[in-house]
């Protein structure tokens with residue numbers, strides 16, 4: 001059976017939303033255990049992550065591990081002018097407020113916002129992925145716009161892009177568009193996919 005992009009997005013979103021609390025917890029725990037062993041995580045000091053929403057795999061244990069190791073954690077913040085993201089420092093106990101998509105963001109003055117290029121590692125949520133590193137997001141293209149500078153970079157590429165997902169979000173092959181920015185890796189509760197470029 002073939003799906004349109006919209007149908008596939010709705011289908012996988014409903015699949016991940018119907019995971020039980022116990023499955024979500026197990027996946028989150030395995031994800032964290034797998035990621036903290038990775039060189040790309042261990043060597044990174046400036047790491048952007050996200051707060052789980054809509055059944056996304058929950059990286060909060062990783063955030064806590066990164067704090068414990070003295071790494072600087074950032075969360076994405078919607079630019080009020082462009083449909084793109086900046087990243088703001090996130091510390092234990094920071095107050096959050098809901099953005100226009102009802103996703104919590106730290107309260108932080110624009111002088112502290114940084115761009116993706118200043119990060120070492122960017123951990124991205126996604127709706128669907130394939131083993132080639134193609135990513136389907138929620139349909140807003142926010143990460144694609146934020147990372148569009150990588151389209152013209154072959155060698156000096158920063159940050160490392162790691163999509164985080166449940167294994168059930170993997171599909172055989174995603175259709176891609178010229179603006180889509182592929183991921184370097186995808187980490188699930190089961191394994192790390194290193195994508196071929």
Ligand SMILES: Nc1ncnc2c1ncn2[C@@H]1O[C@H](COP(=O)(O)OP(=O)(O)O)[C@@H](O)[C@H]1O
Nearest residue numbers: 135136137138139140141142144145148179180
């Ligand atoms: N670099 C970009 N510049 C301008 N528009 C973009 C860019 N990247 C994505 N978009 C727009 O964002 C929209 C959503 O992108 P899409 O890749 O379908 O969503 P998602 O990546 O969230 O699944 C597209 O219609 C596209 O026109």
Ligand SMILES: [Mg+2]
Nearest residue numbers: 137141144180
């Ligand atoms: Mg896209």
